[in-house]
Structures are given as structure tokens and as C-alpha cells.
Amino acid sequence: MSKMPVLFIGHGSPMNMVAHNDYTRSLEKLGKTLARPKAILVISAHYLTNGTYVTAADNPRMIYDFYGFPEELYSVKYSAPGAPEIAREITATTKRFGIERDEKWGLDHAAYAVLRHIFPQADIPVLELSIDYSPINQWKTKPLQYYYDLAKVLSPLREKGVLIIGSGNIVHNLRVIDFENVDAAVYPWARDFDERVKRCLTAGNYTALLDLNQMGLAAALAVPTLDHYLPMVQSLALQGKGEPLKFIFEGFQNASISMRAFQIG
Numbered sequence: 001m002s003k004m005p006v007l008f009i010g011h012g013s014p015m016n017m018v019a020h021n022d023y024t025r026s027l028e029k030l031g032k033t034l035a036r037p038k039a040i041l042v043i044s045a046h047y048l049t050n051g052t053y054v055t056a057a058d059n060p061r062m063i064y065d066f067y068g069f070p071e072e073l074y075s076v077k078y079s080a081p082g083a084p085e086i087a088r089e090i091t092a093t094t095k096r097f098g099i100e101r102d103e104k105w106g107l108d109h110a111a112y113a114v115l116r117h118i119f120p121q122a123d124i125p126v127l128e129l130s131i132d133y134s135p136i137n138q139w140k141t142k143p144l145q146y147y148y149d150l151a152k153v154l155s156p157l158r159e160k161g162v163l164i165i166g167s168g169n170i171v172h173n174l175r176v177i178d179f180e181n182v183d184a185a186v187y188p189w190a191r192d193f194d195e196r197v198k199r200c201l202t203a204g205n206y207t208a209l210l211d212l213n214q215m216g217l218a219a220a221l222a223v224p225t226l227d228h229y230l231p232m233v234q235s236l237a238l239q240g241k242g243e244p245l246k247f248i249f250e251g252f253q254n255a256s257i258s259m260r261a262f263q264i265g
Contacts, residue, residue, distance in 0.1 A: 006166075008167075009114045009167050013257070039163070056082065062076075151233075155238050155240070190222055192216070
């Protein structure tokens, strides 16, 4: 099996799981270009744990980890099987980082909100990797280099047919979001930070992305917490030498959410 690519998908609002817009159409188009993976590993911005875990259930449950949305969202199903054998392989080969198996967590919307557009049949095994978020203290969880190094050890999975997807958002500030208007005017600081990240991605300057204190004043507003930023960092760690990075989608929703998505390989 040929080496699978790596994706980073900005998932945004849970409403995107039922929306028909330029963003969701870009995911549908993407799904038609990808080779069928053996399994999918999602690095989820919504699976925050004390330590790092990988889901290991045979049939992962749906987790509706959002509140106050239309009732139809709580009836969405994505009945993909799990991949416990891959979870065991991950824990066996990443002992340096102490990744453990978790049979209780299932699929949160960081996974199924995007997968139902990319692979709507839900017939490919899916597992999730958590983000070690202890202690939760703004940017003072662990050095970003730690998360980058952790993700790097997952690279051999790509050679075994596993599609790895980081699901978060480069700019994600819910404190000032315009919930009522998905097409609201984008805050200047949000656009500025997103463009700074784009330039770093295009130039392959990932060192800058690992030090938010050097990314300008906009970084504090664009990344008030690390949960949605870290899946992007970990996706970049999986890039092989000489592999191209291309943008799948560029744009904003609700004034303060970057929906930027890219593919490596």
C-alpha cells in the first residue's frame, strides 16, 4: 500500500456537519481524490486528557460534545468501526510517550463532523488520539515541541495505510465569535494571524509555529487556548522530507474561526 497523506482540517462549528457550503463541498471533493485508507486516526481538539490516549473500542460510541444546537445534530450518526489492533500497535511502539488505550471514549464531532463529508459511508475504521492537556493553563500545558515530537513517532502508520487527520482550527476564539452570522466580517487580528501561519506553512518555517510568543500580538487572540491549534502542529510533524503541502480550503466562519485546511503528501 502506498504512503497515505496527512490532513489538517479546520472543523469549525458543529453546524458544518449538516451544512452545504463551499467548505463542506471542498471536503466532499477531497474524499473523491484520496485512496481508501486501511484506517483513519483523528487527532482531536475535543479529546483532552491527563496524559495521551488512543481510542480502542471495537464500536466507538457517538459523543455529542456540543450544546444549544438544532435537534437534528443530535441525531447524526457515523457508525464507523474502531481499530483496536492499531491502537495496540500505537501503544506498543510509542512507549517513550506513554500513550495508553482508552475503550470508553468514542467519536466526538472533531472526527465525524468532517468524516461524514469525506467518507460518508462510514465503513472505514476510525480511532482518535487525545491531546495531553494537563495542566490546563493557557499556553503553559507542555512545550509545543513535545506535541510535535510525539506526533512524529506516528509516522510509520502512514506506510501501513493509516490516514492521519488533525482536526482543530488555526484561529479559534469563541469569546468573540459571531454565532448568528457564519459569514460575518473577519476580525483583522484573526486574518492577520491566519496569514502569518499560511506564510510559515508555505515556507516550511515550522519553528516559528512552535513559539507563539514570537508570532505577534494577534496570536494571543487567535489562540487563546491550545486545544484547536495543537492538531495543526501535530499534523506538520508527520511531513516527510520533500513532501509537498497544499491548501484544501481557505476561509473564515463566524468572524473568529479559520477554516483553513491542508494536505501533506
